[in-house]
Every structure is written in C-alpha cells, then in structure tokens.
Amino acid sequence: MTDSTRRMLRTTVQLGLGLLAALPALVDTGTVPSTLPGLGIALVVSSAVTKLMAIQAVDQLLPSWLQRTQPASPSAVEASTR
Template sequence: MQDSTRRTIRTTVQTAVTIAALLPLIVDAAQIPATLPWVAGALTVAAGITRVMALPAVNRMLPSWLRLSADPDEAALRQAVRE
C-alpha cells in the first residue's frame, strides 16, 4: 500500500471519529449560529487526534499496513521494487 493511501485512510478515520463524537451535538443544535462553536470543536478534536496519531508510539500500535514509514521516499522505493 502506498504511503499516500495510508495517509488518506488515517485522515479519514480521524475525521470520522471526530464527526461521530460531535454529530449528536450538531443535530441537537438545529440553528446555524448555534452549530458554529461545534464546528470549531470538531476542528479542534480533529487536530488533536491528528497530533496523537503522529506520535511514534501510536504508529507502532497500528497494523503494519497502516503505519507510516519514517521516510516516505523509502516506502515508495520499496513499492516500486515490488512491482
């Protein structure tokens, strides 16, 4: 799996977790102005999850196919050699 695909999957998971956590609050706040603070909250949570996912300890806990390589160019080289 290419590094860009891994990054896309990780970002999608991070965003899905954030939206799932805040969706009930957004649905309860039916008025647009009332939802704006929740959008800011969603962005804050997404940024926090992204930061945590960047930690080496978290990267080691992920399945091998989803881990980021230390050097994206190295991952691309390994992928090219396999093909």
C-alpha cells in the same frame, strides 16, 4: 498499499473520529450559528487525534494500514542486521 492511500486513510479516520465526537452537538442544533460549537469540537478532536497519531509510540500501536510507514518485512529486517 501506496503512501498516498495510507495518508488518505489516516486523514479519514482522524476526521471521522472528530465528527463522531461532535455529532450530538451537530444533531441537536439546526441553525448555522448553533452548529459552530459542534464544528469546533470536530476540529479540536480531529487535531488531537492527528497529533497523537504522529507520535512514534502511538504509530507503532496502530494497525499496519494506519501506520505512517509500511512495516518492514521480516526478510528486510534480517538483511539489515547482518
């Protein structure tokens, strides 16, 4: 998987989680001024998820397709330890 694809997937997951958190507030309101708090919730949650995913310990817990860098193959790890 290319780095640009991985970045796009991470951004999509982060934005999706933010929108899911704000969905009740967005659906409940119908006018533009009323949706602003819901959009604020989406931005805050997306930002928080982005910050969390940037932490190395959290990054290692993510599935390989969401990690910032591609996990090293076992043969590359063995070669680097010799």
